Amino acid sequence: MSDFSAVTSAYKGAWARRRVFVPIYIAVRLLLVALVAPGVAITVNLAVSLSNQTALTDQAIAAFILSPVGFVAAIAVLSLFLLAEVFVFSVMAGSLRMGESDPWRAGSSAIGLILSRLPALFGFAVRFVLRVLVLILPFAAVSAVIAWWTLTEYDINYYLTFHPPSFWIAVVLIGAVILVMAWVLIRRLSAWALGLHLVLFEGVHPAHAFNISATRMEGKRGRLKIELAIWLILRVIIAGLIAWVAGLLFAIVPLQGASHLRLALVYSLLVAGVWSVAGLVLAATALGALAVLLDGFFEIRTEEPPHPEPGSLRIPLFAILGAAAVAVLVGLWFGQHLLERIQAPDRAEVIGHRGAAALRPENTMASVLKAIEDGADWVEIDVQESADGEVIVAHDSDFMKLAGVNLKVWDATMEDIAQIDIGSWFGPEYADERTPTLREVLEAAKGKSKVIIELKYYGHDVDLENRVAVIVEELQMQDDIATMSLKYPAVQKMKKLRPDWRAGVLAATAVGDLTGLEGDFIAVNAAMATPGLVRSVHDAGKDIYVWTVNDPLQMSAMASMGVDGLITDRPAMANEVLRLRAEMGPAERLLLWLATTFGMSVDTQAMRDESP
Template identity: 55%
Template structure:
């Protein structure tokens, strides 16, 4: 039988047992979530408790992970996830050892086999995780060294925007490393393929199982490796087909229709439900097929038998208890879902914040961009500031000018004379060749009385007196009530609050663990991936605002507003104003429809942006 035929037959066998496989998969996911959630939460809370803050933001997390305790915590979380996957695979494997037993009896036999051997299985899972991590560690370290060698001379945004030869070389080497890691894992995993079977069905000790499996698979690895590659391709194709079908169905709907919105909403919800169900079924069947493929190489053990039948009364009692548990879970789902929906705002009281000015229609952080944002009706203009070599506060995001002009000059080494020679507008369009790096003073003077200014304090380890200098300029122009400050560095936020406690200030976070709402400041600015109704509720309960960046698609804007965020940080302030006007005439179901459409990947803005970082 060919490799393709073997894998297709495994998928077919998995489909023929779809009821028990999908049901077990769903139950296992629920149980793993119930077990993992408190464990991962405990690790995160432990990490936060080691600091003096209620949450850890980007730079705090990076610093913590690089500490011995942080590294152990990160490895611990990854290990928990892998252990759960191994145990889930063990249950699926046991399904195929149940012989001719089918349905509920097969599920009982599989679960009983795993429960009966839970201790050696747990030890095996931990040993497996340690071996995988040991294999991956050299490749990860080499990748970090390559990145440090090729991608640290200039600001990272230059490499992301232009992809110069250094970035391509680094990317190529890292891709080779990843391919090498994949090959090594495939070779090793194919050798260890039957270790789980030996522990579960032959009673072999966890430590000895790896060596015995590798010995048994000599001469058989290549066949299994081919089967695994085909299995991966088929799984990816099935998942892609499910996503494509959902997208086609959604795009066939009349999103612009002026009538029949209830029907459109119902169709959208049906598509979402079917898409979620289909993904779950495909994942379950693919895992079952994988277990079937591997099981085809194992010829030891004996067929499993379900545990002895219990008295009818005992069965009825357990069934009643199980039903009660399911009912309780459903009720909890409705309650928690209701709590989330209660936090979805239907009244749009949202601030528009122009990201580096109107960066979608003018070169970023220029006076042209600031002027355009004001003309577009923005509430705030967001800019980045750093110090120059001669002590001026300049408006610039990156640590150098490579991305904007190709000039290899760090901002802290540049003087005002240098800045006067650097064209930062031509990269966008030749008509902006006259644009030069403005000073904070220039932006404030342009915005005074027309829009407020959100000043992000940028730090690359070369600041001298950035906070006092910003404060002096703002006070000189009498604009303390027209500005706010924020930073990725929480100590800098605290320093600014101590320096000017009456000024509006907030924390910027691309990633975070813990309670962001508990940090000092008047607002929190997060990326879209972190935003949600629950975070909006917590920040509102703490009396703070929640800003989200960088939101440039109309559907994304509508979704964020529906979640209850306080402000949109966007490159397209005029578009944000248009979305707010349109939403004012929409009903709640219509707004929910827009949200559902965005969740399914529909996008109404096809413009490409060079940089969506804060």
């Protein structure tokens, strides 16, 4: 049998057992939440307990992971997640080897076997993570050196925006390193392919499973590598076909411009639901096919340890009816709270991100004035110190992205800044735009819009907090500004300097209880926002802002959650979304919320405002 035939036969075999594999896949995935969540929670609590904070945000998380304790904790978490994957695959492999056709009997016996081997499986997962890390770390180090050599002369945003030659050099070199790493990993993984089977079906100690597997795979590794490559290619092709069909169905009734919004949304949600189910079935079938492939390489050479015999899990009718009744009650309770949230009046404020950055060059007076014109409640800007002590509005560490000028902000004088055109990259009509000062922005916004000042730190600040405070007080705008920063100690310092001013924590990632951090508000990446987080922040008496929200569906979803502020590059669009939501009934709002839950979005790249 050819390698391709072997793989297609494995997929056919998995599909033939879909009545077993799909229910098992779903059930075990749900079970894993209960297994993994406590371990992750313990690790998070450990990380937070070692600090003097209730939560860790971006920089603090990185510092923790790089510490000895953090590294061990990270290994433990990775092992838990790998154990989850091992658990799913083990149940598939166990049910396959036991030959049961009934999903309840196959699943129960396989899960019983896996639970009896759980300590050994966790030991296997830990060793597997460590072995893979040992293989990856040298390549990661080489990649880091390449990135440092090619991508550190200028601010990273310049490289990500314009892709200069050095960017492509880094891509090619790091890509070559990744290919070599992949080759090494495939060689080792093919040698370890039977390790899990040995632990599971022969009771081999995890410490010996890798070497025994390598011995048994001698002469077979080449065939396995080819079959694994074909297996992966087929999985990607099938997933691509499913996505292509779903895209065609979505395109029939596009959300944007549809004359009947409700009909368009219902149709789109049905398509999204079918797409999700198809993806779930594919994942279960592909994993089952992998189990079939590897099972073909495994022959038990010792007496198989006893394991639970397949048993009956026939559930009494009254238990099913009771579970259904509980589900209905929970659904009604959840639905009532959901409708209450959806019917609640929107109180989200519109915050112009770097002004109106989708419509005008970011952090310029043109962008600030456009945000004010478009009705932004707040204008958000970034500030740093120039070489001569002026507080200027700038996000990056240098002027490469905005002007192609190799000059660090902290080395630039106001005379230098006056010569740097930061608008032409966006459009020739903005050639006169120069980096504004904090004072100029505050004077323009006074009486028209409030201003959120993000304090930026690149390790060269001198007295940023005090200089900002002096300018704000000179203009008597204490009640019209707020400060925030990714650097939590800076938030604490600002609260200490001016306790009565609004100050907030900016977080792209976080672990722990954000609500326990000092500050009047939390500004989080929209991907972090959940109804539970919003509720806990409000219960703590704080506000929650989300960034950067430019899609109208996502804006609506965030408003449904009850966030207090939408940080957006398109303040006019945000205001329009909130206006339209005020005219909608709960059904339309619910559909909009569900649409975003299914990952739907509206392409806004071509929606640049053409007004002068």
